[in-house]
Amino acid sequence: MTRQRHVDGFTLIEILIVIAIIAILAAVFIPMLLAPRGKAFDTGTQSCLKEIGTNQEAIATQDPFVYDPTFDPTTINACNGVVITDVTVTDTTYSYTGRHQNGENKYRVTPGTPVRLVEGGG
Numbered sequence: 001m002t003r004q005r006h007v008d009g010f011t012l013i014e015i016l017i018v019i020a021i022i023a024i025l026a027a028v029f030i031p032m033l034l035a036p037r038g039k040a041f042d043t044g045t046q047s048c049l050k051e052i053g054t055n056q057e058a059i060a061t062q063d064p065f066v067y068d069p070t071f072d073p074t075t076i077n078a079c080n081g082v083v084i085t086d087v088t089v090t091d092t093t094y095s096y097t098g099r100h101q102n103g104e105n106k107y108r109v110t111p112g113t114p115v116r117l118v119e120g121g122g
Contacts, residue, residue: 041081041103042120048079049098049109056094057111067094067111 052073059068069089073079073096085106086097097118099106105120 038102038104041100042105042107044078044080045082045098045100045103045105045107046115048073048076048082049096049107049115051076051078052084052096053094053109053111053115056089066091073098 052071055076056067056071059071060066067089071089073084073087079098081102082098082100084096084098086095086108088095093111095108095110097106097108099119106118107115108118109115
C-alpha cells in the first residue's frame with residue numbers, strides 16, 4: 001500500500017513572490033500618498049501667515065498704518081506647527097516669514113500682498 005503525502009499551505013516560493021509583489025506595490029504607492037501631506041503642511045503655513053497679516057491690518061485700523069511690533073503670532077490657532085523664521089515690524093510695515101515644521105516651502109506675508117513663496121519648490 002502506497003502512502004500519499006498531501007500538504008496543505010503555501011510553498012516558500014509562493015510566499016516570497018507574494019511578499020515581493022507587496023513590496024513593489026508599497027514602493028509605488030507610498031510616495032504618492034505622502035505628496036499631498038506636504039502640500040497640506042504648506043497650505044497650513046499659508047493660512048497662518050494670512051491670519052497674521054489680517055491681524056496686523058486689524059491693528060492698523062485702530063491707528064491708521066501703525067502696525068504692532070509686539071504682536072505674538074503664536075497666539076493664532078491656525079499657526080499650529082508653523083515656525084515663524086523672520087519677523088520685521090515697524091510702524092509702517094511688517095514682514096513675517098514662516099515654514100511648517102514638516103513642510104517643504106517657506107512663505108512670506110507683507111502689507112498689500114498675498115502670501116507668497118520665498119523658498120522651496122512650489
